[in-house]
Amino acid sequence: DIQMTQSPSSLSASVGDRVSITCRASQNISSYLNWYQQRPMKPPELLIFVASSLQSGVPSRFSGSGSGTDFTLTISGLQPADFATYYCQQSYSTPFTFGPGTKVDIK
Amino acid sequence: EVQLVESGGGLVQPGRSLRLSCTGSGFTFGDYVMNWVRQAPGKGLEWVGFIRSKANGGTTEYAASVKGRFTISRDDSKSIAYLQMNSLKTEDTAIYYCTRNYANQYWGQGTLVTVSS
Numbered sequence: 001d002i003q004m005t006q007s008p009s010s011l012s013a014s015v016g017d018r019v020s021i022t023c024r025a026s027q028n029i030s031s032y033l034n035w036y037q038q039r040p041m042k043p044p045e046l047l048i049f050v051a052s053s054l055q056s057g058v059p060s061r062f063s064g065s066g067s068g069t070d071f072t073l074t075i076s077g078l079q080p081a082d083f084a085t086y087y088c089q090q091s092y093s094t095p096f097t098f099g100p101g102t103k104v105d106i107k
Numbered sequence: 108e109v110q111l112v113e114s115g116g117g118l119v120q121p122g123r124s125l126r127l128s129c130t131g132s133g134f135t136f137g138d139y140v141m142n143w144v145r146q147a148p149g150k151g152l153e154w155v156g157f158i159r160s161k162a163n164g165g166t167t168e169y170a171a172s173v174k175g176r177f178t179i180s181r182d183d184s185k186s187i188a189y190l191q192m193n194s195l196k197t198e199d200t201a202i203y204y205c206t207r208n209y210a211n212q213y214w215g216q217g218t219l220v221t222v223s224s
Contacts (some may be wrong), residue, residue, distance in 0.1 A: 001171075034210045036152075043217055044144075049210040087152055091209045094168040096142075096154040102195065 002026050002090050006099035012107040017078045021102045023071040032092035035064055035073045038101075039084045048073065059075035072104075078104075109133040109213045111205050116218030119195055127190040127218060129205030137161060137183035140209060143190050145201035146217075155203070158188060173199075195222045 002079050003026035012029055023033065026040055031051040036044040046055045048064035051071055061076045088099040115127040129141065140163070143155040157170035158179045167179050178191040188205055202217040 017196040036211070038152075043204055044211070045214065046210060046212050049212070055212065089152070089154070089211070095170045096209070098152040098154065098156075101151045 001095055002029060002093060002097055004088055004090055004097050004099040006086075006088060006102050008102060009100065010103040010105065011050075013104055014107045015078055015079050015080060019075045019078055019082075019104060021073045021086055021104075022101035023066075023073070023099050025069045025071075025090055025092075028068050029090045031067045032090055033064075033066065033071045033090060035062075036087045036089065037082075037084045038087065039081075044087065075104075080088045109207065111207065111213055111215035113203060113205050113215045113218040116203065118221045118223065120224050121195060121197055121222055123195055124191070124193045125195065125220060127192070127203055127205075127220070128192075129188040129215060131186045131188070131207070134207070136181075136186035138205045139207050141179075141181060141188040142206045142209075142211060143179060143188075144204045144206055144211065144214075146197075146204070147198075147201045150201075153201075155190070157209070192220070195220075197222050 005024045007022045032049045035048040038044040047058050047062050050065045056057050065072050085101045085103045087101050110132045112130045119125050140156040140159050144177045158167045176194045180189045204217045205215050207213045
């Protein structure tokens with residue numbers, strides 16, 4: 001199975017900050033990497049698919065990059081609605097494993 | 108508008124069975140792979156499995172933690188995907204979400220399954 005790790009596990013930031021979250025796969029997953037945002041008590045929402053494609057309706061301050069084993073989610077100009085937990089997931093091969101999550105909270 | 112609505116959750120004793128349903132609307136249900144993802148209380152996301160569209164064989168894949176106990180099926184005439192859960196364990200306690208596409212493009216609100224004696 002492909003293992004997914006994320007760093008950091010949590011971070012504190014201020015409104016307007018630029019934030020980056022890293023996701024690493026235990027083997028090459030090409031660009032089959034998705035990013036999700038989950039606000040408290042809500043279902044997750046897809047932000048980015050195939051590493052860098054922005055899901056329709058998602059603000060352009062979210063961007064994704066990377067391929068192979070190393071990926072990054074960047075939020076340029078953090079907004080109050082962005083304080084949430086972020087998960088990566090590989091959809092290269094089953095089981096489609098998720099990363100453990102990165103919690104972004106207010107500094 | 109794409110909508111997914113899960114139902115069928117509740118409290119069940121260990122060893123018993125439960126069937127969840129996921130009703131889709133706003134899209135041609137039969138054209139899409141449908142997934143189940145779960146989240147234990149206070150924990151992260153865990154992929155449970157999926158069922159491919161009939162055009163792609165209608166086959167299923169499962170996580171090792173549920174393989175042999177859980178079965179995913181679909182009734183495209185009713186736009187419903189099912190998750191049949193047998194031999195339930197306390198560690199199956201979670202919110203169960205259904206999603207559409209391999210990239211989980213759309214999510215339902217989830218249904219809570221509590222396995223406890």
